[in-house]
Amino acid sequence: MKTPFKTLILAVSLVSLLACNANSKNRTQDLAISEIVIKTTSKNKNPEIKVALLLDTSNSMDGLIDQAKAQLWKIVNELSYAKCEDKSPNLKIALYEYGNDNLNVEEGYLRQVIAFSDDLDEISKSLFSLTTNGGNEYCGKVIETALNQLEWGSSNNDLKLIFIAGNEPYSQGNVSYKEASKLAHNNDVTVNTIFCGDYNQGISTKWKDGADLTHGNYMAINHNEATIHIASPYDDEILELNEKLNQTYIAYGSAGRAKMEMQAEQDSNARSYNKANAVSRTVSKSSRLYKNSSWDLVDAEKEKDFSYEALDNKQLPKELQGKSESEIKSFIEKKSKERNKLQDQIVALNIKRRNFVTQQSNDATNNLETAMIKALKTQAEKKNYKWE
Structure with a gap:
């Protein structure tokens, strides 16, 4: 079959954000719908931020997944206002779920839902596909997997971030979170940890240590907090x-x-x-x-x-x-x-x-959106990002 400007079979993918002076890679991906679509080779050299979101989908995390679904567009909008030097950074997002009994035990109860992608509709679709079920949460394993599977690139100017959210001890599993953190640090990837529960409990169960090892942000949120949407006349x-x-x-x-x-x-x-x-x-x-x-x-x-x-x-x-x-x-x-x-x-x-x-808006929120935007801006400022 003939196709326009070079054909391509795209796969379900999702994830990657902004970074300074980055050389963006074009990767051939398979579309979930298994159809031939247009291929265009982008020459865009704008900076990128690459964000891998690792979400605990065990039984107790319904509130967390609900927040992710409800707050995705607010996070994207906030990132759209970012500037690096005189350039507007690109965004790529990847999504993993872990800690769910429905997932393969041999792979550590985790699954790549979508690889780095700038297709916001695919990312939204992937989030809405998530369901929860009881399971074992292995933070070190899912971090190591995301580091090895995703194409992070080698540019020192890229902003490469992992956000991992959950509520069980960070040290569970046969992959040491300290070794996973070392691997992240060696690849210039910052791990930001989001504990769903009491701040001090997150410290005692090593979530703060997991962030500190890569100079990331440690945050504790109320994952059951209802998302506040304020209506406007517009x-x-x-x-x-x-x-x-x-x-x-x-x-x-x-x-x-x-x-x-x-x-x-x-x-x-x-x-x-x-x-x-x-x-x-x-x-x-x-x-x-x-x-x-x-x-x-x-x-x-x-x-x-x-x-x-x-x-x-x-x-x-x-x-x-x-x-x-x-x-x-x-x-x-x-x-x-x-x-x-x-x-x-x-x-x-x-x-x-x-x-x-x-x-x-008068009330301070303590949810996924607030935690992620705070950490994103903190890490981005280290790379000279500014917000319009």
Whole structure:
């Protein structure tokens, strides 16, 4: 089958963030939907932050997983405001679950849910796939596995972070957390630990020691704390713009159509918490971190190796099949202008929304989002990152 600008079979992947003067690697990945999609070779040399999120999915961690699902878009939005020198860092995220009896005992009751990815819809889908069940939590083992399996890169300027969250002793399992920490330190990866429970209990069960060994942050959170979403007068208008924004995507091929359906599904997942969370996702979709060049012609056209001549007519959406190159180009340009205008409107409304929420928010929170953003900024500042 012919494909546009070099074909690629993408796999479910998710995870990697921001870093200074990093050379970004392009990796061929297999899509879970097993469909051929557009391949575009990015020449982007923006800094990256690579974040591996290791979540305990044992029985007692329903609250933690719920927080991760509800707070993903707030974390992404906060990272979208980061700057390194004069560049806007890219974000890649990876996800592991551990401590669940449904997982393979021989592999240490852990599973890579998604490798480093900048596909925010895939990451959201992966989070919503998580379920909890009783099990054994081996922190040293899951850290070692993430260090060995993921492509961290060799740039000294990359910001490479692990966040591990759980509530059992950090020292369990046959892989020493101290050896895992040493491996992380040798690879310039900082381990940040999030204990779900009492702060002093986390210290006594070695969670703080695990962070200290790599100069990371130790934090204790209330994993059962309900996520607070503050409604604003701008929410309805932002959500209306989201519906229009979705109409600017031009899905290429059968995989593209499946990815568009996934986009709608993740909109629905965000709404399942409440309107404010759906608004946070819409804001993320208007940011530079929301990239879909593997299946959307508007994003793909911006890539350096995109070629109109290489487009396969059979893989085009019906409204573009049989059209001339100039007609296709005109259609894509029209959708691109529409999207830019909508995104600008969302950004402008979100500035007002952020100011409103800041004024209304009086209570300090002690949850996953707060802990991660605090640690991210602490580690990022060491690499000269700034926030707009």
